[in-house]
Every structure is written in C-alpha cells, then in structure tokens.
Amino acid sequence: MPENFDFPDIQERLLKLEEAFADHNSYQFKKILAELRRAAKMRANAAALARAEILDCRKDCERTRKQAVDLQAKLKTVVDRFEGSFTAFEKFRKAIRVVEMMRAHEDLPAILERIKDLFGLRAVSLLLDAGEFAAFDPPGARLAEGKAMRQALSALMPGARLPGPFMCPIRSVPDPEFFFGPGFCAERKVLLLGSCFISPLRDKFGPQRLIGILSFFDSNPDRYTSEKGSEFASHFADILGYTIVDITDRKKAERLREDVERMTRHDLKSPLTAVLTLPQLLKRDGNLTERQTDMLSLMQHAGYRMLNMINQSLDLFRMESGVYELTPAKVDLLPILDNIAGELHGVIETSGLTLDVVVRGRPRRPEDAFPVRGEEMLLYTMLSNLIKNALEAAPPGTRVTVTLAEGRSLDVAVTNPGAVPAQIRPHFFDKYVTAGKKDGTGLGTYGARLIAETHGANISMNTSETAGTTVTVSFPKPRVAEKAASGNASPFASAPPRSVTR
Template identity: 80%
Template sequence: MADSYDFPDIQERLLALEEAFADHNSYRFKKTMAELRRAVKMRANTTALAQAEILDSRKETERNRKQCVDLQAKLKTVVDRFEGSFTAFEKFRKAIRVVELMRSHEDLPAVLDRIKELFGLRAVSLLLDAGEYAPFEPPGARLAEATALRKGLAALMPKATGPGPFMGSIKAVPDPGFFFGPGFCAERKVLLLGSCFIYPLRDKFGPQKLVGILSFFDSNPDRYTSEKGSEFATHFADILGYTIVDVTDRKKAERLREDVERMTRHDLKSPLTAVLTLPQLLRRDGNLTERQNDMLSLMQHAGYRMLHMINQSLDLYRMERGVYELSPQSVDLLPILDNIAGELRGVIEATDLSLEVTVRGRARAEDDVFAVRGEEMLLYTMLSNLIKNALEASPAGAKATVALTEGRTLDVAVHNAGVVPATIRDRFFAKFATAGKKDGTGLGAYGAKLIAQIHGAKIAMATSEQKGTTVTVAFPKPRTPEKTVAVRAGILK
C-alpha cells in the first residue's frame, strides 16, 4: 500500500544534509533537515497504515477461513443427511416390496424377520386385535383385546390427539413387555438404554378402527427420537397394516364362499332325494309303457349323476383343505376309459372326432390291463375331465389319443391337436382358468390336478403349434410284495 505514495528519497536527503553541513550552510542544512523529518514521518505513517491494513486483511482472512470451515461442516451435514435419507429410503422401499408380496397370514414371520434384517433392528413386534384376528391365528403376531391396545397407547402417549407414532427412549415406555413381548425386559436388560418406534395400525377403510400396533426397537438411544422425522417409518407401517387388512378380508371372503358352497351342497341333497325316490314310487303303481319306464330310468340316472357330482365337489373341497383321506385299491383304467368313451359318444360323433387308446406303445388288446392304485370314482372324474377337454379343444375331424405307458412310472397321456391359448398356459391348472370355451368353468383341469396330487401322481401339460397339446399324469408304480419287504428291511429306499 505504501508504494502507491510519491515519497522523497530519504537517502538523498541524508546526502544533501551532509553536504550542507560540510559547506557550513545553515539555511540549507535546516531546510534539508526539515524535509528529512517530514519524509521520515510520512514513511512511518505509511508503514503504520500498511501494518493496520495487513492486520485487517489477516482478520478478514481468518473470518473467511472460519466461514469456509463452517460451510464445509454444514455441507457435510447436508450430504450425510441426504445419503442417510437415500439409504433409509432404499431400505424402506425394499421393505415395502417385501410386504406387498405377502399373500397370507402365514407369510408374517418371514416378513417381520426381513424387516428386522433390512432396518438393522434388535426387535420387531406386531400386536393385533384379538377380536378380529384370533380366528385366523396369524403366526408371528401376538394378540390383545382392542381395549388393551387402546389402554397401552393411552399410557404411552397420554397427550396424543391423533394416530401418530411414539419415538423415544425405551425407558419412557410404561410397559415395554406389552409392546415387545413378556420376555423382552428380562432378556435385554443392557439394551433398555435403546430407543423405539411404536405406531398404531389403522384400518384403511375406517381410520378410526385400531387394527394393531407395530413396534421397532434399537439399542442405539439416538435411533428414534422425537426430534427426528418419521415419514418413512409411518408410511411403511401404514402399508403393512393395510396389507394385513387386505389379507384378512380375502381370507374372510374365502371362508364365506366355502361356507356358502358347503351349505349349497347340503341343501341340494334334500330336493334330490325326491328326484331319486319318485321313479321308484311310480314304478310300484304299474301301468307304465316301455317309453315311460325308459324316461323314469333316465330321470333316476340323472339324479344319481347329480348326487355323484355333489359328493365329488365335497371331495374336491376336502382336497383343497388337505383333509381328504384316500382309500386306494388296484383300479384298472381301461374299463373306466370305455365308460368315458360311451358317455362322450355324442360329442365325438357330432364333431366327427375319434378317440384312440393305446397301451404300452401298441393298439389296445382285449386282455390288456393297466392298473394303478387309487379310488375308481376319482380316477373316472379326472380322466373324464381331461378327455372331455381334449375333445372340445380338437379341430373338427381330428383324433384325440389316450396313451398308457409304463416305465419308472405309470403314465396316462391325453393328447389332442389343439393348442392351449397363450393367455392361460402359465396357469393351465389354476382354479377358474379358462379361455375360448363358451360354458367353461375352469374347474376341469384344476380338479384333475387335485385328484392327481391326492393319488401321489404328477400332472403336467405341454403345448405347441407343431405337436398340439398333451396332458400327462404320472402315477407311482405299486410296490410288489418283494419290494415292500425289501424296503421294510432297509435294503431299498
């Protein structure tokens, strides 16, 4: 800063002062001395000013340095929060996906374990309303009466005016055992310094209705505090509660449907009794023509067929529930196929189709036998459904085949030239899966699958434009007496 001023050269003034002294020129000496003093004073002032400016500059630099440090710290805090929020969002997104895949109450233990793993929690607990969920006995969740749930929340958050969460120290929870289980405190004495998130689950169709309580616990006392946001956690808890409600409603609907179906089957049997007994009563009176007797026989036959269908639907219902008890015996499938062919003769002739049966790779002979272990009526139903489906899917004038082959298993392959529509190939054996059939119910292949499974058989479908469609049922071979003895002796497996 001093270099910007035009100062006299002090060295030159000193030389001029020496010359004036040497010449004994007092006037010049005094004048030079005065100029020298002014120059020194100006130089001193300039130096002081420069030092003051340097000091101010240093102070400004220090202030700027401190501001930079503060800005760096704030920026790091913002970045850390962003990264933490992004990481938390990713975890909650994965957890939400896990919950969305939940299809039944039996999935709850796996869902809760996955949540615990994703969020790195020490404990996850789910309390549900006993009045609503006791009939379903959901695994992985504890049950409590609705009054107990409300009382526990009121004690935890006495000043709460809405359905918000509790976030704070576990020491602030009046009864941790209620929210986390009776053994929580005994097993985690050291962990009672941690923090928790406790949230009341509401019914999405009625927010005033309390479904249950979801609780998270972490040993870190700063994990859940009242100062921190809870948007991710509350949103996730809401989705879990809504999913539990949806699963429960679906189960209620299934039980209602099952009850209605069971009552309908039962009620159908009452009027059917009259249909079956009326032909017998009319025959006792006599005076009937041959045509009238035939018509009564047809009526009685139709009644027995309807009774068989009702009983069969009851059997399928038991199979769905896994409570059907099979009474197997050796059954020859060839007479069953003959009866099915006779029953479907009208369909075959009306569409100019043909049905061919082969046994062990050759045309069927009169003395052929192809026996499997099972129940005759169930096997009749299964094969009738598969063959009827094959005929209905065949192009006019085509041939459907039933091939009985024997290898490691006893296989029944029903083939037709048609192709299964692409829309139902992946769910061909699913309940109510049907396409392109005017009066199709989607129960034929589904019932065949249940019957095959109850017999210990495997059923599969293959379809293509070139080869048509084949449904194969592979029955296990009956054990011979010698093999049974060997298995019991531990020689074979």
C-alpha cells in the same frame, strides 16, 4: 531523495543531526532537514497503516479459518446424515422386501424377528385389532381392542384424530407394557434409558381406520427422537399394515368361499333324497308299464349321478385344502375308458368324431389291460374331463386319440387336432380358466390336475397349431421294493389310506 529511503531509526538520527547543527543557519540545510522530517512522518504513518492492515488481515484470516472449520463441521454433519439416511433407506428397503414375502399370518413371527435383527433393535412389538383379527389368531402379534389402542395413542399425542408416528425416550411413554407387552418394564434401566418408535397401522382402504400398532425399542436414547425424521419408518409401517390387510382379506374370501360351497353341497343333497327314494317306492307299488319303469330307472340313475358329482365336488374341495385321504387300489383304465366312451357317445356321433384308444403302441385289443394304482371314481372323473375337453375342442370329423404307454412311468395321453388359445396356455390347469366355451366353468382341467397330483402323478400339456393338443398324465410305476416286500402278491394290492398335503 532516493526511492529506497528507509531507515528504521530515522527519528533518532534526525535528533542527533539537529543537535550537531543547532547553530547552523543554512537555508539549504533547513530545507533538507524539513524534508527528512516529512519523510520520517510519512514512514511512521505508512508503518502504522501497514500494521493496521496486517491486523485486519489477521482478523480476516482468523474469521475465514473459523468459517472453514464451521463449514467443514457442517459438511461432515450433512455427509453423516446422508450416509445415515442412505443406510437407513437400505435397511428399510430390505425390510419392505421381507414384508412383501409374507404370504400368511403364520409368517409374522419370522418376519418380526428378521426386522428386529435387520435394525438391531432390542424389541419389536405388533398389536392388532381384536375385533378384526381374533378369528385368525395371527401368531407373533398381540390382540387389543381398537378403543384401547386409540386411547393409548391419544395419550402419546393428544388432539390428533389418528395420531401419526411417535418417537421419544421410553420414559415419556405412559404405559410401555401396553405397546411392548407384559414384563417389558421388569428391568428398571429400561425406564431410564432407550428410545422408541410407535406408529399406528392403517387400513389401506380406509386410512382413518386403525388396525394395529407397530412399536420399536432401542437401548440408544438418541436413536428415536422428535427431532429426527420418521418418513422411512412410517412408510414401512404402512407397507406392513397394507400387507396384513391383504392377507386377512384373502383369508376372509377363502373362508366365505368354503362356507358357500359347503352350504351349497348340503342344500343340493337334501332334495336329492326325494329324487332317489321316489322311484324305488313307485317301483315297489308295481302297476307300471315297461316304459314307466324305464323312465323311473333313468330318473334314479340321474339322481345317483348327481349325488356322485356332489360327493366328487367335496373330494376335490378336500384335495384343494390338502386334507384328502387317498385309498389307492389296482384299477384297470380300459374299462373306465369304455364307460366314458359310452357316456360321450352322443357328443362323438353328433360331431362326426372318432375316439381311438392305443395301448402300448398298437390299437387296443380285447385282452388288453392297463392297471394303475388309484381310486376308480377319481380316475373316471379325471379322464372323463380330459376326453370331454378334447372332443369339444376337436374340429368336426376329426380324431381324438387316447394313448396308454408304459416306460419309466405309466402314461395316459389325450390328443386332439385343435390348439389351445395362446392367452390361456400359461394358465391351462388353473382354476376358472376357460376360452371359447359358452357354458365352460374352467374347472375340468383344474380338477384333473388336483386328482393327478393326489395320485402322485404328473400332468402336462403341449399344444401347437400343427400338432394339436396333447394332455399327458404320468403315473408312477410301482417300486421294486414294494414288489419284493409283497412276494407274489400283486404290486397293485390295496394299501392303507394316505393323507395328501399339497
């Protein structure tokens, strides 16, 4: 039989063939007819099998197509979630940067407003523990008792010692106005729509201690749901809480320091009253030898110096706080330098040092003057600190030079051959910075900087192993307009007090 034997109507042809040769008894014919029947049956079976295979293929294709559609939908969901998570991550990263810029409680309103805009929220609310923060009255936050905050959180998540973040429709919150403030529920649709994120703020040093509650509200009811992750928002809430705690602790430390300094000054002044009045009473009674009178004078002088130092300490404290009122007047610096040289004569002589004064490029002359505008006692303190530091840092037998120069500004430069240690150079004018001094407090250059800035002057330091160290204070020169307005009057005439804010 031919290999390409294929007749679609083979059954019909076989029936016609049997009818035509019904009376034919040829064996050969019957054999051919049987072969044809067998071939027809095989073809029918093959066709049925092919149809079944085609049907199975169609089913497989449909199943594969459905799987592809499902995979595509799942992939889209994953991509959308990834993009959403990445977008959320970027927003929270920016929000954390905003929080890290906070330096004081007064920054809170602007911080909360930026967070609201960044996340596109309808409301952001911050509750803080009244017992912890009432003394600081942080703007932008509402205060509530810690017990009330715990009860409100427990109502959202019963059973938890310190409940975690809560995300739900706003209508599921028992008392929305506790978290978002009075008047929040004035609009009825707020109770029907929208979702919220509510998270406790913890103390970084005691995670189980509640310091406040951060709450977000969005008009989209699907934005905050229990099925969604809250890791980013929870981490942000922790950062905000930690930052607020850091700022508060720093303010507490500052207030404690101020209280201690204020009490110390008060306690020091009380015994000084006896030190100052007793010599006067003894002198008034008479019957004293010359040596005794001199000793009483020394005692009285030392008492007045101590009182002056306490008052200057109070002045520096006011400068540091930015509330000092400067009363500038014409002050000649040369007599001040003479007094300082006399006071430090013992240090100069013991170390074999020389203290030179150069005025406008030449050695000082008796008729010289170098006036600036300022307060005499403050200028005395500043220059005394700088010259004393220079004498202590200068190698024995060397020279310390005070140079007074006039250019665009009135400059006072104190130079000594010693070099400032490398580790303190960047912090030379900072508080409590000292090196190599057994009894150093680190307040001399810090106080000099405060006094210079209060006078509107600039203070700088240059140092090297070869050139030594020079500290320069540059006072502003009187303005031409001031001279013209005063006519023939001295530009250094007394001026009304001015408040200095640092």
